[in-house]
Amino acid sequence: MRQGQWTRWWPLAVAAAFVVLLAATNTIPTWPGLIHLVALPPLDQFTDLRILMSRAPSWPVFLIVCALLFAARVTLLAWLLGGLDARRLRFAALFYAVTFGPVLVAAGADAAAYAVLYARLFWLAVVLVAVVVLVLGPIPWQGRHDLRGNVALSWRRGLRIDVMAPYCAVVVALGVVADRIPVLTVPLVPVSAAATGVAIVMMERGALRRPAYALTAFVAVLVTVSIMVVTSRESGRSEPASPQPGSLMIVAGINSASGQARIHATDVHRLGYRCEQVYYFSYSGPGDGQPRHNATCPIRTGSPYRPGDTQRPFREQVDLFVEQASTLPRPLVVAAHSHAVWVVWEAVATGRVDADALLLIGPFPSTRTGYPPPHVNAPGRVVGDLLRAAVPVTDLFHLHFDPETPLARELLGTAGAAESVLAQPLPDSTRAMTLPSIADLPLATNWRLDVERNGCSVRTTHANLPLSPAFEDAAVRFLNYRPPPPCPAWREWSAAVARPFGMPMTTDGNGPVPDRGR
Numbered sequence: 195m196r197q198g199q200w201t202r203w204w205p206l207a208v209a210a211a212f213v214v215l216l217a218a219t220n221t222i223p224t225w226p227g228l229i230h231l232v233a234l235p236p237l238d239q240f241t242d243l244r245i246l247m248s249r250a251p252s253w254p255v256f257l258i259v260c261a262l263l264f265a266a267r268v269t270l271l272a273w274l275l276g277g278l279d280a281r282r283l284r285f286a287a288l289f290y291a292v293t294f295g296p297v298l299v300a301a302g303a304d305a306a307a308y309a310v311l312y313a314r315l316f317w318l319a320v321v322l323v324a325v326v327v328l329v330l331g332p333i334p335w336q337g338r339h340d341l342r343g344n345v346a347l348s349w350r351r352g353l354r355i356d357v358m359a360p361y362c363a364v365v366v367a368l369g370v371v372a373d374r375i376p377v378l379t380v381p382l383v384p385v386s387a388a389a390t391g392v393a394i395v396m397m398e399r400g401a402l403r404r405p406a407y408a409l410t411a412f413v414a415v416l417v418t419v420s421i422m423v424v425t426s427r428e429s430g431r432s433e434p435a436s437p438q439p440g441s442l443m444i445v446a447g448i449n450s451a452s453g454q455a456r457i458h459a460t461d462v463h464r465l466g467y468r469c470e471q472v473y474y475f476s477y478s479g480p481g482d483g484q485p486r487h488n489a490t491c492p493i494r495t496g497s498p499y500r501p502g503d504t505q506r507p508f509r510e511q512v513d514l515f516v517e518q519a520s521t522l523p524r525p526l527v528v529a530a531h532s533h534a535v536w537v538v539w540e541a542v543a544t545g546r547v548d549a550d551a552l553l554l555i556g557p558f559p560s561t562r563t564g565y566p567p568p569h570v571n572a573p574g575r576v577v578g579d580l581l582r583a584a585v586p587v588t589d590l591f592h593l594h595f596d597p598e599t600p601l602a603r604e605l606l607g608t609a610g611a612a613e614s615v616l617a618q619p620l621p622d623s624t625r626a627m628t629l630p631s632i633a634d635l636p637l638a639t640n641w642r643l644d645v646e647r648n649g650c651s652v653r654t655t656h657a658n659l660p661l662s663p664a665f666e667d668a669a670v671r672f673l674n675y676r677p678p679p680p681c682p683a684w685r686e687w688s689a690a691v692a693r694p695f696g697m698p699m700t701t702d703g704n705g706p707v708p709d710r711g712r
Contacts (some may be wrong), residue, residue, distance in 0.1 A: 203391045205273045210387035217380050223698035226372035234331050236293035241322050243301035246700050268331045285339045296326050304578045308563045308697040313633045320695050335397040350366040352405025354397050355412045361393040369694030435466030435670040440525035443466045445475040447532025449501045455486030457531040457660035462490050477503035479701035511537045518574040525550035532556045536615045543618035552626040555668050556659045560638050562699040564609030627672045631656045635689030650681030
């Protein structure tokens with residue numbers, strides 16, 4: 195490699211040193227995504243916006259800093275392209291202007307996912323930013339200084355997938371190391387900058403002879419693997435549990451309705467219960483019964499409730515659970531899904547409900563970002579306003595989520611609220627198990643609660659957890675005092691791949707407490 199090729203890369207070294215300085219002084223958050231600040235554009239731009247959305251206390255600050263960062267990025271890109279002349283500066287500005295739209299959407303979806311604990315938004319952001327990086331990332335390095343010409347050259351050269359694929363693999367690997375060994379995050383920033391410099395040099399070399407073939411093969415492999423991951427599910431069902439004494443109460447999560455939640459369709463018979471032993475919690479209070487809809491058993495108690503009832507104040511939900519669970523025949527087993535885990539945990543940990551066992555399905559161990567109330571200038575103001583503006587869109591998809599409902603404000607809008615609930619120890623007489631979805635794992639760093647058994651993450655979506663064979667098997671084993679099957683190590687490592695593309699956190703997110711180990 196010619197010595198002259200390296201004379202342009204000292205700005206990358208300066209940028210890396212600047213990032214290290216900002217991280218060391220806590221000016222910017224230190225999390226695995228820090229290494230992306232010196233990545234190829236537009237991944238660097240995506241990281242700028244993630245930090246701004248999490249830390250900017252007001253819209254003026256967000257817009258001003260965003261403009262300053264835009265100018266800095268344009269200057270750095272122009273320098274890496276060969277120098278600070280008007281032609282290169284104009285090209286760099288146009289490139290970042292084109293990428294800003296999709297990158298802003300990806301960063302907004304990312305921030306919203308962490309704020310409302312909705313993994314589908316996070317994975318949408320990851321897919322979008324991956325496509326943007328692979329398609330637009332090679333464009334600046336095609337040797338010309340007009341955007342249209344570089345786009346055409348990039349496509350003819352197969353999006354330089356021969357360089358981009360290895361480079362992205364290196365970036366992902368660095369992110370995994372930073373996620374698993376946090377103390378190495380800051381030292382890995384110069385390594386990430388060096389990888390970026392090598393990728394730029396490699397793209398300035400000649401392309402493959404048949405780049406279209408390489409690109410087609412890469413896309414085919416990527417699509418095949420994606421389809422296999424998305425469509426495959428846990429296989430096999432356990433033997434039905436032996437008949438269980440007492441009663442089982444089923445508590446659905448947020449935005450559910452009478453008989454229409456996934457957990458309502460759980461096959462309680464395979465868990466060892468007859469319909470006479472099964473009770474379904476109602477968010478509207480006690481009553482003479484609710485519509486059955488998809489429920490496995492007739493719903494003989496409680497009043498009919500709608501999605502809006504699930505967003506009433508947290509204390510009211512706890513009171514309603516206490517009222518409906520306290521008189522049930524013992525031993526009492528409670529199966530709670532999603533946000534209902536917090537409700538049930540609060541009632542049992544404070545001694546208001548004497549439960550013998552808890553099946554905690556899809557629990558979220560932390561609410562680590564939060565967002566301020568309307569018109570309040572504080573970190574997260576941009577995210578909160580975007581969430582409120584998106585309410586009409588969520589209604590179109592029947593999500594019915596309003597970030598200003600009492601429950602959302604108390605738990606999701608307040609950083610650390612979930613931790614404060616789950617930090618309360620359960621009574622020693624209460625057995626409990628958790629079962630997370632593998633899709634949710636990037637939204638927290640520690641999924642181990644202070645319970646007897648933390649289950650292996652399941653290869654299914656958060657919503658479908660209660661219907662998965664893995665839940666049935668885990669619940670049967672737990673209720674019958676049988677050990678769980680071995681958990682593959684890759685389940686946790688897969689989250690380490692994705693977590694660096696998430697948001698920096700407001701709280702430390704180390705989780706409530708370690709296992710009891712009983």
